[in-house]
Amino acid sequence: MDFRPTPAQQLLAATAREMLRKHCPPEVAQRVALDARGLDPGLWRQLAELGWPGLLIPSELGGSDGSLLDVVVLVEEMGRAALPGPFVPSAVVATSLLLAAAGPEQRKRWLPALATGERIVTPALVEDEGVWDADAVALRATIPGRLRGRKLFVHDAHVADAHVVSVREAAGVSLLVIPGDRAGVARLPLDTLSGDKLFELTFDDVAITADDRLGRAGDGARLLVPALAAGALARTAEMVGAAQRILEMAVEHAKTRVQGGRPIGGHQAIQHACADIVRDVDGARALLYAAGWSLDEGAPSAAADVASAKAYAAEACLAVARRAHQIFGAIGYCEEHPLHLLHKRIQAAGLDYGDSAAHLETVARSIGLEG
Numbered sequence: 001m002d003f004r005p006t007p008a009q010q011l012l013a014a015t016a017r018e019m020l021r022k023h024c025p026p027e028v029a030q031r032v033a034l035d036a037r038g039l040d041p042g043l044w045r046q047l048a049e050l051g052w053p054g055l056l057i058p059s060e061l062g063g064s065d066g067s068l069l070d071v072v073v074l075v076e077e078m079g080r081a082a083l084p085g086p087f088v089p090s091a092v093v094a095t096s097l098l099l100a101a102a103g104p105e106q107r108k109r110w111l112p113a114l115a116t117g118e119r120i121v122t123p124a125l126v127e128d129e130g131v132w133d134a135d136a137v138a139l140r141a142t143i144p145g146r147l148r149g150r151k152l153f154v155h156d157a158h159v160a161d162a163h164v165v166s167v168r169e170a171a172g173v174s175l176l177v178i179p180g181d182r183a184g185v186a187r188l189p190l191d192t193l194s195g196d197k198l199f200e201l202t203f204d205d206v207a208i209t210a211d212d213r214l215g216r217a218g219d220g221a222r223l224l225v226p227a228l229a230a231g232a233l234a235r236t237a238e239m240v241g242a243a244q245r246i247l248e249m250a251v252e253h254a255k256t257r258v259q260g261g262r263p264i265g266g267h268q269a270i271q272h273a274c275a276d277i278v279r280d281v282d283g284a285r286a287l288l289y290a291a292g293w294s295l296d297e298g299a300p301s302a303a304a305d306v307a308s309a310k311a312y313a314a315e316a317c318l319a320v321a322r323r324a325h326q327i328f329g330a331i332g333y334c335e336e337h338p339l340h341l342l343h344k345r346i347q348a349a350g351l352d353y354g355d356s357a358a359h360l361e362t363v364a365r366s367i368g369l370e371g
Helices: 007-023 026-034 041-049 068-080 087-101 104-115 220-256 268-297 302-333 339-351 356-366
Strands: 121-124 145-155 162-169 172-179 185-190 198-208
Touching: 007 041, 007 068, 026 339, 068 087, 068 220, 068 268, 087 104, 087 121, 087 162, 087 172, 087 220, 121 145, 145 162, 145 185, 162 198, 162 220, 172 198, 172 220, 220 268, 220 302, 220 339, 268 302, 302 339, 302 356
Parallel strands: 121 162
Antiparallel strands: 145 198, 162 172, 185 198
């Protein structure tokens, strides 16, 4: 196994870091996070011009023929910049579902427009239990028929052109692609601390037909497994990127903050705190890239590898943020300082596409321990 980035991936990372340094500095990330829309249209267009929304889409559909490791490299830089917006739900999770199961007309309708950033599609999968597992899907549907019910914690529903919705039919869990402007679909904003834009998506007698179905009836649970793994991997990369930025800020602060006539980095307690941060960031990154390779290669251990990476990063990167607050002191809690935003983004990403407890259950099952 060789996890070193290829020359193309090194170029992707360098391009992303420079572009985000110029166009998404901390003050922009903070402004967009506080804005009700949570999306800077100009910044999204710049991302689209670089081909990022189409990274996973085949070139014949306007994409870049990229891999999940390419996504990891890119999203790590996005996490480092605390980039807001619908990239992971649309360009990773929904795109993965459409690539896996869309029929010819659905592929033609959605994928080229997703590749160019002209359209955004987000998944609507979670219900009252608050878990991502297909077994928890309770929203019932008869196709053709009318859909009544709701989904929770839907990312960026207000800017999405459509949603991939999980429903339960007689045949089992199925997926539907429902346009956001269809009669009876409503989006209700939910309050968050992280700046992520989450919504309750309600369906009030929404007409659905067989043309809305993604894949075969009852095939939703199988389709969701790799797509949710891709989402978990991407959010792990976001956490690692944010933690890396926190590490850089903490070391710089330790070198330049003078107290008692010398930099605080001269104190052993601060040195050990920074060393703890290095350990956590490097450990999380190693598991991240191992999981990305495993998922790209279709390794038998892929599910457990992704679960290990996500569960570890959710705890380790959160510990990084908390340790950094101790190093920075009061200034790290000010809205003008980027630490608080990175901290919130790590906490939100740790819950998305399965929290630590859910992923640790996957790891336990992989080694023969049943709950």
